[in-house]
Structure formats: C-alpha cells, structure tokens
Amino acid sequence: MSEEVEEKKSSGGGKGLIIVLIVLVVLMMIGMGVMAFLMLSQGKHDEKGGEKAVAEASADQGGEGENEHAKHYSPKFKQYEPPKEDAEPEYFEMKPFVVNFKGEGQAKYLAVTLKFMSYYPQLVGEHGDMEHLRPILRDKITELLRKQRFSELNKDDGQEVLRKRVLKVAKEVLKEHHIYPDLLEGVYFDRFVMQ
Numbered sequence: 338m339s340e341e342v343e344e345k346k347s348s349g350g351g352k353g354l355i356i357v358l359i360v361l362v363v364l365m366m367i368g369m370g371v372m373a374f375l376m377l378s379q380g381k382h383d384e385k386g387g388e389k390a391v392a393e394a395s396a397d398q399g400g401e402g403e404n405e406h407a408k409h410y411s412p413k414f415k416q417y418e419p420p421k422e423d424a425e426p427e428y429f430e431m432k433p434f435v436v437n438f439k440g441e442g443q444a445k446y447l448a449v450t451l452k453f454m455s456y457y458p459q460l461v462g463e464h465g466d467m468e469h470l471r472p473i474l475r476d477k478i479t480e481l482l483r484k485q486r487f488s489e490l491n492k493d494d495g496q497e498v499l500r501k502r503v504l505k506v507a508k509e510v511l512k513e514h515h516i517y518p519d520l521l522e523g524v525y526f527d528r529f530v531m532q
Contacts, residue, residue, distance in 0.1 A: 406456035414517040415466070420456040426522070428452040429461035431471075433528065436479055439486045440531070447482055447490070449499075450528035453507060457520045467521075470510055477506045490531060500524055 407419035430452045438447040455461045467474065481502055489495055508518035 408457075408517060408520055410517040410519070413515070415515050417457050417459045417520070420458070424456050426454045426456055427458050427461045428454055428525075429465070429467045430527075431475065431478070434475075434479060434482055436482045438483055438531075441487045443487045443491070444531040446530075446532055447485060448528060448530040448532075449482060449526060451478075451503065452525050452527060453504075453521055454523040454525065455521050460516065460520050466514070466516055467511075470514060473510050474507055477510055478503055481506050487531060496526060496529055500526065 404419060404422045406422070406424055431450070433448060433450045435446060435448045437445060440446075453461060453467065457465075459465055461467050485499065490499060492498075504521070504524045507524065508521055511518045511521060
C-alpha cells in the first residue's frame with residue numbers, strides 16, 4: 338500500500354511540474370508577443386511623429402520675420418543651405434525638346450523649351466544637382482512629351498496640364514536621388530509649338 342501511495346505522489350508531482358512548465362512557457366510567449374507589439378507600435382509612432390514634426394515645421398514657414406523661401410524638410414533628403422530672405426528665384430534651363438507625339442492627324446511634332454525655378458542655387462545653379470541629373474531629366478521629360486495627345490494639349494488649359502506633368506516628373510527624379518522635391522517650385526515654357 339505504501340508503494341501505491343508513493344507511486345501516486347510521484348506521478349502527481351510529475352504532472353504538476355509539467356503543468357507549471359507549460360504555464361511558464363505560455364506566459365513567456367505572451368510576454369514576448371506584448372514586447373514585440375510595443376516595440377513595433379513605438380517605431381510606427383516615432384515615424385508618424387517625425388513626419389508630423391516636419392509637416393508642422395513646414396506649416397510654420399512664411400511667418401513674420403521668417404524666410405518665406407526656406408524649406409524645412411526631413412533629414413532623409415540632402416540638406417541645402419537655405420536661401421537668403423531677399424533671394425531671387427533661379428532657373429535651370431533645358432535645351433529645346435522636339436519630339437514626335439500623338440498629333441492625331443493635326444500635328445506631328447511638339448517643340449518645347451522650358452526652365453525650372455527654385456530659390457536654391459545649389460539645386461538649379463550652374464553647378465547644381467540638377468545639372469548632374471540633366472540626362473535623366475531629359476530622358477523622362479522626352480518620354481512624357483511623346484505620350485501627349487494633340488486633342489489634350491490644344492485645349493485652353495493644355496499647356497498648364499503639361500506644365501504640371503513635367504513638374505511632377507522632375508520632382509519624382511529629385512526624390513529618387515534623395516533631394517527634397519518641393520525645392521523645385523515651378524516650370525515655365527519659353528517655347529511651346531505643335532506643328
């Protein structure tokens with residue numbers, strides 16, 4: 338009889354130990370899951386907070402006594418010296434574009450000469466970053482111009498629509514090369530001919 342009691346105690350003690358171990362493992366897994374969740378949610382919070390801070394800084398531009406041409410942007414982009422308060426806009430001129438486009442029987446060629454405008458000479462100046470990106474810009478803009486349609490460009494707002502598309506393409510090129518795209522503020526046509 339004493340052997341049966343010992344056998345029950347030892348088998349009951351083993352089961353109790355197994356249950357305790359299982360409970361500990363489950364608690365550890367839950368704890369690790371909670372820690373992982375907190376760490377991941379903290380990372381997302383930091384990113385949103387950083388973007389919010391940049392947006393707030395950008396919204397503060399143009400206040401009294403501040404340089405209205407200076408841009409405040411994320412450090413993930415190349416940083417430039419801000420322009421002086423009384424800075425004049427500078428222009429980056431592209432050689433003329435002459436392309437075959439979708440003239441729809443009305444025209445065969447589109448000839449465009451354009452300039453990009455910015456207050457940052459390090460971007461658009463003679464030795465600025467856009468000079469180094471000139472071949473890429475030329476290729477992307479040529480591709481865009483070839484896709485245009487006469488019926489769209491011949492409308493009253495046709496040039497304005499194309500201006501926005503060209504600016505968007507140029508900003509995408511800048512962004513790909515870690516340059517804050519909004520430093521480029523405009524694009525202007527010196528020549529726009531469809532024939």
